[in-house]
Amino acid sequence: METMFSHLHSSAWAITILLFLIAFFLLKGGKAKGGKIVHMILRLFYVIMIVSGVYLLSALWGFATIYIVKGLLAIVLIGLMEMLLGKAKRGQLANTVVLWIIFIIILVVVPLMGFGVISF
Numbered sequence: 001m002e003t004m005f006s007h008l009h010s011s012a013w014a015i016t017i018l019l020f021l022i023a024f025f026l027l028k029g030g031k032a033k034g035g036k037i038v039h040m041i042l043r044l045f046y047v048i049m050i051v052s053g054v055y056l057l058s059a060l061w062g063f064a065t066i067y068i069v070k071g072l073l074a075i076v077l078i079g080l081m082e083m084l085l086g087k088a089k090r091g092q093l094a095n096t097v098v099l100w101i102i103f104i105i106i107l108v109v110v111p112l113m114g115f116g117v118i119s120f
């Protein structure tokens with residue numbers, strides 16, 4: 001069970017980011033239908049990431065503080081992806097530089113915490 005969730009989590013995270021980028025550029029380019037479909041698949045991947053992540057956090061890591069923080073940051077990351085996609089859909093991408101900077105910082109930090117490069 002642990003290996004299954006571990007494999008799921010480590011193979012799904014890159015796909016999640018890739019789907020976000022595809023959905024973003026489709027919506028930004030006015031491809032509403034394609035963007036909507038990819039966005040829906042992306043939301044399924046959020047669920048996969050959260051379910052497998054919470055499982056690993058509880059069953060494998062006994063709610064270790066580092067992974068609680070990582071999980072919370074990952075939820076913020078999902079929130080930021082949703083905000084950026086919403087703005088792309090509505091054509092409100094002006095003044096989103098700060099949002100992108102926060103997104104990229106958390107996007108780097110979360111995998112580094114996942115791989116144990118950042119630890120405390």
Ligand code: HEM
Binds near residue numbers: 110114
């Ligand atoms: C979009 C959201 C997320 C991304 C991009 C992400 C990314 C990653 C990455 C890259 C790893 C390292 C994988 C590996 O060792 O091959 C990892 C591991 C981990 N993640 Fe996530 N994660 C996300 C969501 C979550 C959530 C919501 C939780 C918990 C509530 C969580 C808990 C964990 C735990 C506990 C590990 C350690 C797994 C292990 O090595 O046994 N993750 N994550």
